[in-house]
Amino acid sequence: MRKDRKGVINQLPATFIYTVSSTFEGGQQWLANLPELITACEALWGLTVRPHFAGLSYNYVAPASMPDGTEIVLKLGVPREELTTEIEALRLYDGRAMCRLVDADAEQGILLLERLQPGHMLTAASDDEEATRIAAGVMRRLWRPLPEEHIFPSVSEWGDGLAKLRAEFGGTSGPFPARLVEMAESLFADLLASSAEPVLLHGDLHHYNILAAEREPWLAIDPKGVSGEPAYEVGALIRNPMPDIYGWSDLERVLARRFDILAELLELDRQRLVAWSVAQQVLSAWWEYEDLRNDDWRQTMTVAEILASAL
Ligand SMILES: Nc1ncnc2c1ncn2[C@@H]1O[C@H](COP(=O)(O)OP(=O)(O)O)[C@@H](O)[C@H]1O
Ligand SMILES: [Mg+2]
Numbered sequence: 001m002r003k004d005r006k007g008v009i010n011q012l013p014a015t016f017i018y019t020v021s022s023t024f025e026g027g028q029q030w031l032a033n034l035p036e037l038i039t040a041c042e043a044l045w046g047l048t049v050r051p052h053f054a055g056l057s058y059n060y061v062a063p064a065s066m067p068d069g070t071e072i073v074l075k076l077g078v079p080r081e082e083l084t085t086e087i088e089a090l091r092l093y094d095g096r097a098m099c100r101l102v103d104a105d106a107e108q109g110i111l112l113l114e115r116l117q118p119g120h121m122l123t124a125a126s127d128d129e130e131a132t133r134i135a136a137g138v139m140r141r142l143w144r145p146l147p148e149e150h151i152f153p154s155v156s157e158w159g160d161g162l163a164k165l166r167a168e169f170g171g172t173s174g175p176f177p178a179r180l181v182e183m184a185e186s187l188f189a190d191l192l193a194s195s196a197e198p199v200l201l202h203g204d205l206h207h208y209n210i211l212a213a214e215r216e217p218w219l220a221i222d223p224k225g226v227s228g229e230p231a232y233e234v235g236a237l238i239r240n241p242m243p244d245i246y247g248w249s250d251l252e253r254v255l256a257r258r259f260d261i262l263a264e265l266l267e268l269d270r271q272r273l274v275a276w277s278v279a280q281q282v283l284s285a286w287w288e289y290e291d292l293r294n295d296d297w298r299q300t301m302t303v304a305e306i307l308a309s310a311l
Helices: 012-025 026-046 081-093 126-143 155-159 161-168 178-193 230-238 252-267 269-292 297-307
Strands: 058-063 069-074 099-104 110-114 200-201 211-214 218-220 226-228
Touching: 012 026, 012 297, 026 058, 026 069, 026 110, 069 200, 069 211, 081 110, 081 126, 081 211, 081 297, 126 211, 126 218, 126 230, 126 252, 155 161, 155 178, 155 269, 161 230, 161 269, 178 269, 226 230, 230 252, 230 269, 252 269, 252 297, 269 297
Parallel strands: none
Antiparallel strands: 058 069, 069 110, 099 110, 200 226, 211 218
């Protein structure tokens, strides 16, 4: 192991260590092996890996350079289905409205990505309306036809998270507000039953996953890869940037304006966008609970409450 690698673990943000170890089985072991994995990547691809980006959440992501000097990004994560579908989605997007995939090893949880520069996030846009317009532009270009055979989960399978919530609390909604859980269940059922033709969706297209680039002014990163109707895609944008939006006193007005802009630019029914957003907000609160087992989901639920009042 190289000398300068020994400090990697000590330098990792505490939130990253917490997230990885509480979310993934084998997360702690993976963290312990991370310095070696980085060294192995350096040897395999001849990379020079630099200090990681700020704000790591579920994966270790760092800028790096190839032997010929090309700037790339090295993304390492606990090997899992989500990373495999990310790799497959990146292959299908093939650089359209998205960073390119340079190379990958799904089994080891390694992705080499085109580095987007300057790389600042959509949170840097001049105001929320501008950010929403930019996101809508990227979103439109990201919807791809699905190949006949593919490995992506459907948004219906994602919605099964609500059934897991029920199972967790013996059929009740536990600490979650019963009215909102019931609302999310019936919205999911109605929206799925009346969905348009499914396409390949990014699945997590929000302000932190849209970066300033050179090939195009803004490009997406970090696709989940999920099959669903286009209107589903707005949910992740609506609930972000987290946690900033929890402090916005005019959140209700901001969200209403976002729906106006998205409905117009995406040429989709506004009411349907609101309905999907409510359903996903509750699902997302459950995911937070499921992953982190702390109280973070409560803030997510306050936004669900605001969204539900717009229905
Ligand atoms: N292709 C890229 N070009 C430039 N920066 C990137 C790229 N991919 C990731 N990053 C940086 O790393 C951060 C985390 O990457 P991301 O893929 O979103 O990880 P996660 O799956 O953990 O959310 C991003 O917010 C961004 O700052
Ligand atoms: Mg991300």
